[in-house]
Amino acid sequence: MANESVIDILRHMRNDSFEIATADPSILKAAADVDKIISPILYVFGFPGNVLAIIVWLQPRMRHSSGTYLAALGFVDLIFMVIHVMFEIYKVWGVQMFDAPGICELLPIVYMATQYLSPLLVLGFTVERFIGVQFPSKRQIYCTISRARIASCALALVALGIGSMQGYIYKYNSEHDFCGIRESAVRGGHSSLWSIWTWITEMLVFMCVPLLILLFNVLIIKQIRRLAEVEKSYGAKAQTTTFSLLVVSFYFIVTTFPVSIVYAIRYYYVPSDGTVAAVPQQEAKYMLAKTIIEEIGTTHHACKFYIFLITEQAFRREFLRVVAKVLPISRDKMGYEQQTEVTAHTEWNEADMGEAGDPDETDM
Numbered sequence: 001m002a003n004e005s006v007i008d009i010l011r012h013m014r015n016d017s018f019e020i021a022t023a024d025p026s027i028l029k030a031a032a033d034v035d036k037i038i039s040p041i042l043y044v045f046g047f048p049g050n051v052l053a054i055i056v057w058l059q060p061r062m063r064h065s066s067g068t069y070l071a072a073l074g075f076v077d078l079i080f081m082v083i084h085v086m087f088e089i090y091k092v093w094g095v096q097m098f099d100a101p102g103i104c105e106l107l108p109i110v111y112m113a114t115q116y117l118s119p120l121l122v123l124g125f126t127v128e129r130f131i132g133v134q135f136p137s138k139r140q141i142y143c144t145i146s147r148a149r150i151a152s153c154a155l156a157l158v159a160l161g162i163g164s165m166q167g168y169i170y171k172y173n174s175e176h177d178f179c180g181i182r183e184s185a186v187r188g189g190h191s192s193l194w195s196i197w198t199w200i201t202e203m204l205v206f207m208c209v210p211l212l213i214l215l216f217n218v219l220i221i222k223q224i225r226r227l228a229e230v231e232k233s234y235g236a237k238a239q240t241t242t243f244s245l246l247v248v249s250f251y252f253i254v255t256t257f258p259v260s261i262v263y264a265i266r267y268y269y270v271p272s273d274g275t276v277a278a279v280p281q282q283e284a285k286y287m288l289a290k291t292i293i294e295e296i297g298t299t300h301h302a303c304k305f306y307i308f309l310i311t312e313q314a315f316r317r318e319f320l321r322v323v324a325k326v327l328p329i330s331r332d333k334m335g336y337e338q339q340t341e342v343t344a345h346t347e348w349n350e351a352d353m354g355e356a357g358d359p360d361e362t363d364m
Helices: 006-011 025-057 065-093 103-134 136-142 145-163 165-169 193-230 232-264 280-301 304-311 313-326 341-352
Strands: 170-173 178-181
Touching (some): 065 304, 103 136, 232 304, 304 313
């Protein structure tokens, strides 16, 4: 383990094992090839998508409570992808940028905090949507921009708090100019601090949180169906305005939950404490499957912009308005109909308010 690079650890911190030396080289090469092929594709779509998502959600007409969560989510996803591409540069080009005091301890905190914060923000706007649909009379109290900002900051502090343990687990070795896991953190195999902490955080953030998101989504769908039966006009509005958020939530669950399952069964295929001998062929196949599942799981950091572009008419309209400002193309050619600020604001309110609107009330 003393020869393990911090980047090799961080690139697969969630599910990887250190003991793959005996695995089938051809299968491990296939796993590496999957990584090299899929990661650049994610960058091509993810970087412009996240930047555009942040720009759109920060527009004055999109600054409702749900938009606050989604702007924060786009920013977190962008940070994650920046760190991810830095890992790729290190791996492919051998550019040294992490084996340094301070960076060695700080990078794991930020890297893991972004992964923790992403599901927490999805849970945040899912709970808000549940309140808005289940308790419409409470919407003006709890579903406001100010509360969304406070909640986003609180969730960020929680994510940083959980990730701060990585600052202790990783340590810069000045003697060998090397960044790696400190020996005391991995002493004891399955009962080590690193193993226990990783298990707790994985199951809590990447399994329990997606299950909570799924539960709230089921309750939201049931309530929308009930509203559609009782009051068709309001039910139709609820279905339209909530659909895109549900798609994002479900996509997050579908891409994240399998990664947690792969992590949960990791020690069956890749023993790490030396008490059980590893089976090289089985170990290599597990590594290949894990790499594919992880790469698919990473897509939720890159695809949210395109999901909203496809599913949310209000988001598309605002995106076209932003593009029309930048590109020398007439708005008529883009299918954009010029509106006054008052008319546009009225359309946002009619989308989901149901009652006379407070300016801070969610419009999504």
